[in-house]
Amino acid sequence: MKKILVGLFAVFATYSSQAQETEAVSTEIVSPWTRAGNFTFLLNQSSFSNWQAGGDNNISGNVKVNYDFNYKRGDWNWDNKLIVSYGLTKLQGQDQKKTDDRLEFNSLLGKKAEGNWFYSAFLNFKTQMDRGVDKYGEYNSHFMSPAYLQIGPGMLWKKNDNLKVNIAPATSRFIFVHNHFTEFGEAFGVEQGKSIKYQLGMSVNGYYKFNVMENVSVENILNLYSNYLSKPENVVIDYQLNVVMKINKYLTTNFTFQTIYDDLAFQGFQIREMVGLGINYSF
Helix, strand or coil, rough: CCHHHHHHHHHHHHHHHHHHHCCCCHHHCCCCCEEEEEEEEEEEEEECCCCCCCCEEEEEEEEEEEEEEEEEECCCEEEEEEEEEEEEEEEEEECEEEEEEEEEEEEEEEEEECCCCCEEEEEEECCCCCCEECCCEEEEEEECCEEEEEEEEEEEEEEECCEEEEEEEEEEEECCCCEEEEEEECCCEECCCCCEEEEEEEEEEEEEEEEECCCCCEEEEEEEEECCCCCCCCCCCEEEEEEEEEECCEEEEEEEEEEEEEECCCCCCEEEEEEEEEEEECC
């Protein structure tokens, strides 16, 4: 009898333990949030000594933070991206100059419609963090001057997180600038004496990231905007190409190309290129 009771107790204890483990697994909550970030520091340096071909000693550096936090549950997707970058260059005998300054936040909400299509709503905000200086040494911009805000409903085609296009045919665009820039005339498209300009138009935003080969990734970011209220043919273009060639866990060679066309800010294409050795940290 004693052996039977011991056996029954052992069976009960084993069953109870398995039930508790099963319950713990079944009650485990899987978060709908995914988060990923990357910190990059790029450095370029040139030094000359008795170099007959000429040249100025120079050093430049750029810091960039790229952080994504996305939500996915059922028919809902909510993608968010924060980009912060800042760069300086110093030529021997000259003051340091800013080469990059960007603070941008993108948010895209989507609800499944059919196939790869989603009903969507998006928000894009971008400005700079530091003062800008023109070729005459005068300050021509600073934080929130200018600042751009776009918001509107649309349709999203999304194959995956690395390939998506959002079309928003009724997008409101706001341009903000401090009124001391418009005291004597128009600035960044904002009329004299005012600090904000409103536009209504179509926005198209595309994102495509792929690997050319092992350890070489290419990221494309495209933003287009056409203002229905004035000169809709003058499409605002902002395209950025980022190529990362991974050396090891922490070192990369980075190439960045960006071009902007916005006739309210500058009559022509603004172009920026950077190549350098990068120190990377993912979090």
